[in-house]
Amino acid sequence: MTATDVAATGVRTSWLPLAVVVLTQIQASFAVNALTVSMSGITTDLDTPASSVGTAITAGTFAMAAFILLGAKVGSRFGSRGVFQIAVAIHGVAMLAVALSVSPAMLFIAQASSGAVIALIAPALTVFIATNYHGPQQGRAIGLLAAAIPAAGVLALILAGWFATTIGWRWSFALMVGLAVINLLLSFRLKRVPAQPGLSIDWTGAVLAAVAVILLSFGFSGLSTWGVWLATDQAPFDILGISPAPLLVIAGLVVGQVFFSWLRRRGREGKPRIFDLRVLATGSERAITACMAIMLFVGTAANFLIPLYIQVVQGRSSIETSFSIIPYTLSIFLASTFVASLYGRFAPRVIASTGFVVVAAALTLLAFTVRGEWSQGFVVAGLILLGLGQGAIVALVFNTLLSAAPKQLAGDVGAWRGLVHNLSGSVGIAVATAFAVGMLSTMLLSGAEDHPEISDELIAQVNLNEADFLTNEQLAALLASRATGPELDAAIAVNAEARLQALKVSLLGLAALSLLAIVPATRMPGRRRDELPEKLEPDDDDPIDPVEHDDPLDLADRDLADRGLAGGGLADGTEARA
Structure with a gap:
């Protein structure tokens, strides 16, 4: 049944694939949040400082960001469903290793392993949505995928906090092992996505991407402790008194430029690339990415500053902090879920611009009203507004970017989303820390x-x-x-x-950055496609790569389109245009 038929008859695709997608996203996100909430129990049980737990969390995040572009191509090469099932199983084993950890080294290895396999899982989630849902149903599906991350945060705050104070922190990760088993069993009911056995993997591009991400991540993470410019006593080394942090950031930017030059060269030569630049072929798609990066930067920075305010300024405990930020997390979840209902009435650029105004207003309200009492009504209202704006923007930009890309590039879109999410998040926390400490x-x-x-x-x-x-x-x-x-x-x-x-000044700085984000938001598309295009369309600056274009999945889709069966295809076999 085509997307046109679905719209006409009202028949919808089963929500089972989405259930697998959402539950798997919760499985992946819950683990990181649970480590943070369980920090005191872990440090006591393993007789290790809190910094080692932070190192384990960072290891998982860096591993995921460094290898996610490779993960998308591995899924395309061997089949998204099969790779997804293997990755979910390995992630469950990693969670079991975390639950059974007897040393900081075991915790570190288990968390790094979980981050590496999430690099295989994240692109597959986008592929499942792209191949199962169309039109308005696809918009709601992407909104629920975006909402799964804050939902996992709420569950971690409640369940992991409760387990840590009652039966023990290890049970949080045992719960994730059970969820991995459920997701693995349900995944066998997903339809297969054809593998591309002829697809060659660009290993040089994969290495360049991983090196750039690791350099940037370590560089930005070291700004607050190693020094923004001059090296502090905590810096592992210095060069003529200069901190390694800015040097690593510069090196990461240079390698990143080499990476994109490599991709353009491979495209001109008609060779496979680790990441398809057609995901970012137009100015509007690059504007979408800029909005995504800025919102994730602002959101993660605020998510760091708010607990800092509660615990340090107010002197509240970790569990009190967890419950205090639930209104903020729930509002992100609700906005991510229901923003799809606005797609038919307002253009993406209008929703995004309005969302950034709401975020800036919320941060400004928080900056001028925070005091020593968390129960103050204006503070709670500011948190709810912040969550609503943040959730709406994150779901919108991902949805708009995916709907603008051909179905064959869904894995690349998912990988790009994961890369931007993790890198922007780590940079947001690092820069917010350095700025706040400097102030x-x-x-x-x-x-x-x-x-x-x-x-x-x-x-x-x-x-x-x-x-x-x-x-x-x-x-x-x-x-x-x-x-x-x-x-x-x-x-x-x-x-x-x-x-x-x-x-206060840090929150106002984030508010100003949110207002500046209106500039790229106005360059987002004036309308959103209701359906993914079936064919890869050439771009003047990035010509079609015949090796990647004529892959088995593309040929299968064109064959279906010829018979009027492809999603978005018309009855006479012509292509549906937005």
Whole structure:
């Protein structure tokens, strides 16, 4: 049945494939959130510092981002369903290894393995949606896929937090093993996507992509601890006193440019590429990617700053923090789910521009209303608005990018989405941390100079250039041997004011970035395709690659189109145009 017939008759595709997609996304996302929530239990059980848990989380994220472009091609080469099933099974085994971990090394290896196989899973999820759903149903399916990530976050906050305080943190990952078994069994009811046995994998491109992502990820992650420019004592090395962080970022950008040059060269030579640049063939598609990257940057940065505010400024516990941000996470879920209902009434550029205005307004509201009490109505309202705008934009940009690409490139779209998601997220957290800490240092120095009761000796003893967010109790313990009485009280007061102001300025900075995102948002398409095009169309700047074009999946689709059976094909076999 064609997409046109579906629209006319109202008959819809079964939601079973979507159930598998959503449950698998929850399986992949829950694990990372559960590690964060379970940090205290893990550090106690494995007798390891919290930094080692953070290293394990980072290892999984980097592995996923580094190999996701390769994962898309592996799925195309050997068949998306088969590769997906193997990856889900391996991910379940990795979760079992996490649950049974007896050392930090075992935890690290298990989490890195799970990240690597998610690089195989993520592109397959997009392929399943592209091959099973069409038109408005496809829009809702993509919205639910986007909503699965915040849904996994809510489940992790509730279930993992509850398990960690009752029966133990290991049961969170045992639960993911059970979910992996369910997803594996359900996947056998998915229809097969034809493999492309003649597809050659561009290994050089895969290596360049992995190297660029790893350099950028480590570089941005090291900004706050190794130094934005000058190296700190925590830096593993320095070059003429310069921090390795900016050097790694520059190296990553250079390798990234080499990667895209390599892809263009392979395209001109008619050879297979690890990533098909036709996903980004037009200015509107590049604008969609820019909107996606900015929203994920802003969203992850805010998601870091908000818990920082709750735990450090307010001094709340981890479980209290988890429940405090549930309204924000739930609003992301709801917006991701229901934004598809707006596709028929408003253009993508209108929805995206409005969404960024809502996000900027929410962040501004938070910046001017945050105080010491989380129950304040304006703060909760700001969080809900932030979640609504963020969820709508993330679902919209993914949906619009996928609907603009031929079905044959669905795996590349899914891989690109995963790469942008992880890289923008890690960069958002790193830059937000460096900016907030930098603002804190400046405000601490200014505040100390405005309080004569704080001596110059105390200012000299405390290195304000390496300031960090501390609670009042932590600062009192740090200064116990250096200050007493009025001087200690003044130092605590200055710290309380400086950290609150630093967080406010950071939120306003994110609000300004959200407003700047309106520029690429206005370049998004004026309308959204209701159906994926069946054929790869040439682009003047990136000519069709005959090797990739004439693959078995494309030939099969054209054969179906000739008989009027392909999704989006018309009864007489002509191509459906948006």
